[in-house]
Amino acid sequence: MNIRVVIIDDEPLARLAVKVRLAQRSGFELLGEFADGASAYEGIVALKPDLVFVDVEMPGKSGLDVMAALPTAQRPMAILLTAYDSFAVQAFELAALDYLLKPVDDERFDEALDRAQQAFPYRCRGAAATVAPALRSFSVRNGSRTVLVPVADVERIEAEGDYVSLYANGKTWLVRERLHNLAKQLDPRHFHRVHRSAIVRLDMIAELRSLTNRDALLRLRDGSVLRASRTYVPDLADALQQRDARTHS
Known part of the structure; x- marks a missing residue:
């Protein structure tokens, strides 16, 4: 089962960087991308992604505002993107999966995807998804x-x-x-x-x-x-x- 992904960032080059890296990994499916908080909120509600890459700071509604506005049960796994490290407290309050500082290096990006794949089966269990038996x-x-x-x-x-x-x-x-x-x-x-x-x-x-x-x-x-x-x-x-x-x- 692929992890379905949405990218939220007001910078086109930042969205492209995530898309290029994401395309190099199996197990992930890009559903869409959004450049502002208002359309991102509507997109998450409609598409119901498993994982979002979300820019913390955007004009108007910020990435943190988008995540906070979603009911906890509807909130996807989130990897926050930002050029500053002053948002760590809010990130943990929103139970963000990871917190990546821009510019993101390849190793940290891969580690974040690894963590998403590790967490995904446990989230699926709550939705009655089946998990393969453990290797013997x-x-x-x-x-x-x-x-x-x-x-x-x-x-x-x-x-x-x-x-x-x-x-x-x-x-x-x-x-x-x-x-x-x-x-x-x-x-x-x-x-x-x-x-x-x-x-x-x-x-x-x-x-x-x-x-x-x-x-x-x-x-x-x-x-x-x-x-x-x-x-x-x-x-x-x-x-x-x-x-x-x-x-x-």
């Missing part, structure tokens, strides 16, 4: 043999272009699959994406240490150290708290 094992070629690696044995997964490396029981297995596809198939109660290039099994995390730029360092039980992007840190912290609550319940 990986089929891995080992010479002339095919080996089944149980997902429960996998400690972390790292991207290697069109492949991923599975780390399990002291061994590393190479699988032809994109990381963002695997992220949608793994059980979120046990695995969590911590970076655009890494997924970690939650019970492998021994320590999470916050950094000044809102990223975090993860120390795993096998001694490995990974960097968690600030895009994923809030959801990762929530997932760890929920895991701890289940463990002690």
Whole structure:
């Protein structure tokens, strides 16, 4: 199921930059674009997008005004765009999915789309959408043999272009699959994406240490150290708290 997108920005070049980047990613469908708040509000109500890229500051009704005017139940996921960082409080009050400062670099844009894809299944569940069963094992070629690696044995997964490396029981297995596809198939109660290039099994995390730029360092039980992007840190912290609550319940 594609994530349906609307772009709201009064600058034509800014809208074009989002469209070009969006076209490079699978799983997203552009429904329309709007240059002012009034038409954007009507467009969201009519098109019912799953995700909006919305400029915070526009003539007349601002992007924040548009989002605030929508009933909470009708409010799509939002990625806010702005040249200033003074709107962060309002962004979090509106439960914005991400907050991108202009000019947006490619890595931050990709991280925002990754976060949208990660959040999308949970929003769909409230609308009675079906979610694929969690992956149980990986089929891995080992010479002339095919080996089944149980997902429960996998400690972390790292991207290697069109492949991923599975780390399990002291061994590393190479699988032809994109990381963002695997992220949608793994059980979120046990695995969590911590970076655009890494997924970690939650019970492998021994320590999470916050950094000044809102990223975090993860120390795993096998001694490995990974960097968690600030895009994923809030959801990762929530997932760890929920895991701890289940463990002690």
